[in-house]
Amino acid sequence: MNRPRVLSTLVAAPAAVAAANILPAATWLPPVRAALRPELDGRGRADHIALTFDDGPDARSTPAFLRELDRLGLRATFFLQGAAVLRHPALVRCMAAEGHELAVHCWEHQPPWLPRPVADRRDLERALAAVRETTGTEPLWYRPPYGVLTATRWWAARRLGLQPVLWTAWGRDWQAGAGPDSVLTALRARLSGGATVLLHDSDRNSAPGSWRVTLAALPRLVTLCRAASWRIGPLAEHGSAAVRGGTAGPERSPLTG
Template structure:
């Protein structure tokens, strides 16, 4: 009998660990975030919209975004991949010099489903160090790959002093069939004052060439925000909590 209970306990342990790891990923669902974790949903000042980009820096596409943002008079928060930061340090320094906020996305995209507490912490440490040494900035924000905030990712970010934030409105601009109209339509489903917008300045993890669609949609997004009386800029100016 005791042996049977011991075997059951041993079998249940991996299930319990997996559940602990994956349950926080329910915050990927917008209704869950909005109701229980408004800061994680990217909610800030109702007079402001936070503009954020994932997956850079990318020497093929990011410079186009920097020029367009400069033309529009807008600064943004870029969630960067640490490995790409190491490959393109001059571009990262250009981004910082232009006044954009640099944040941590990951070292490189990794599947989120298996618990990797040591690896997650190591990868985030490497990404933070890459930004610190390259741009001379101390990153404040963290957005996990795929927007899946597992327990191990959350814990690793908190230990490094990073504030996890996902998004309020996204353009689903990574899709092969996305176009300017679809990006703007998807954004507007949850675009309000106080929202955090998710777009991508690279097709590193998206459909090839998809960044062109995002770039084309950008001036329309900025114009819409300004017409509504909302300022648009980085998370540092958004008034979002941690």
């Protein structure tokens, strides 16, 4: 037995598995997903903006967003953490009753890099079940924590019938020191007709109090979109490739097709 060769193979195997797992996460980079997977980039109809929020429900902040969206006459898509859904079921039912679209974010934020095929599947199953059983709705969408779509997360989502989608424009509203002006500036960098906008209705995984910045920026974003004659709504009304069935068929890696 060639022990050095065996040992080098044993060392290389986990590295190869880890590399294969993380390769699809290159879609975190906007040019990569825009070029290779436009449905992940959240591109929809040219006259529409999909408004989405991550990390809720949060009893401290989400009700303020619901009130503001109602005042603005808007509905949005909320990517929910399953553990928080179970802590705040009445709030989640209220979100659904008010016409907002509920989607799956995670069970709780976990480091994304290591291969976790069993754990990723289990966590997504729990989160999906929490939304489904709390509201009686069937989520369509999945956005992974940090926007890192590893191979195991992709596989788990597709096995559960969830369509992964990231975003076109984000406000970087989670950062310490962010303000309404910086959020609008960050959004404008990639904001155009057909974009999916990512914001956060909770500071659970963000800088403390950052949700107040997002809330203050929201009406300014709406004014900007309406001035451009872009309608604003949830992903279900976005007319994206995923909604039209553009990603139907066998499960595929976001890079290999």
